[in-house]
Amino acid sequence: MIQVFQTWGAAFKQNKWLIMLVVFFLFISAMLIWLWQRVQQAEEKNRQAVVLQQEQLEKTQALSKALHISQMNAKELQAAYDKLKTKPPAASFTVKAPSLEVAAExxxxxxxxxxxxxxxxxLEKTDRTAVVKNDKDYKVDVLKINLDKAWELSTGVGSHRGDAYIPLGVQRNYAPxxxxxxxxxxxxxxxxxGKIKTSGWEVRQVWRF
Structure with a gap:
């Protein structure tokens, strides 16, 4: 039994940093999974259809606040909605209601x-659903919206010239x-x-397509 413990102890000493690296990576992964679950819970709530006034669609900040989206996504939505006005809808249906407000609700x-x-x-599942009261054409528009994520986080394990490192990245999507x-x-x-030390860093301009 003592020999077994000695063998395990020797193996641990030889691979101490590798074992610690794996444990740290698992810890970071668990934290990211927990954070992802919390974000998903919030996103599930935000996926509920909401009623928008025509005026809200015309103001970027108001639209961003109403749908809980970034201003970049709000601007994209405004541009997309303007284009959709000239196209036939993907589907149409009739609702009997005493007013447009009631119909939208x-x-x-x-x-x-x-x-x-x-x-x-x-009923398609999307990131956001907006029900717009269109007073001009006296109808209700349903917008199914998939968002362009504004921020992205990344981590993993890497090696450079035989030295292991843990990459921790942040990406800001500031345009489509x-x-x-x-x-x-x-x-x-x-x-x-328990110390934070970097062996290198990088800043990148990313073109997305």
Whole structure:
């Protein structure tokens, strides 16, 4: 039994940094999974259909606040909605209501309840669903929206000239096809001692397509 412990002890000493690196990576992964779950819970709530006024669609800040989206996504939505006005809808249906306000509320409620009587296009799962009261054409528009994520986080394990490192990156998507990324290379041995030390870093301009 003593020999077994000695063998395990020797193996641990020989691979101490590798074991600590794996443990740290698992810890970071668990934290990211927990954070992802919290974000998903918030996103699930934000996926509920909401009623928008025409005026809100015309103001970027108001639209961003109403749908809980970035101003970049709000501007993209405004541009997309202007183009959609000239095209036939993906689906049409009739709602009996005393006013447009009531009709919009009814449509949003039915979408949130996944009313099977509605067209599949209206029930499609997307990041956001906006029900717009269109006073000009006296109708209700349903917008199914998939967002362009504003921020991205990344981590993993890497090696440079035989030295292991943990990359920790942040990417800011500031335009539909452009982003800025920053990445730091953390030294695992120092992280195991509770210290933060970098062995390198990089800043990248990213073109997305």
């Amino acid at each position: 009814q449509v949003a409620e039915r979408i949130n309840k996944q009313d099977a009587a509605l067209p599949p296009a209206a 096809n452009k982003a800025m990324a920053v990445e730091a290379h953390l030294v695992p041995e120092d992280l195991a001692r």
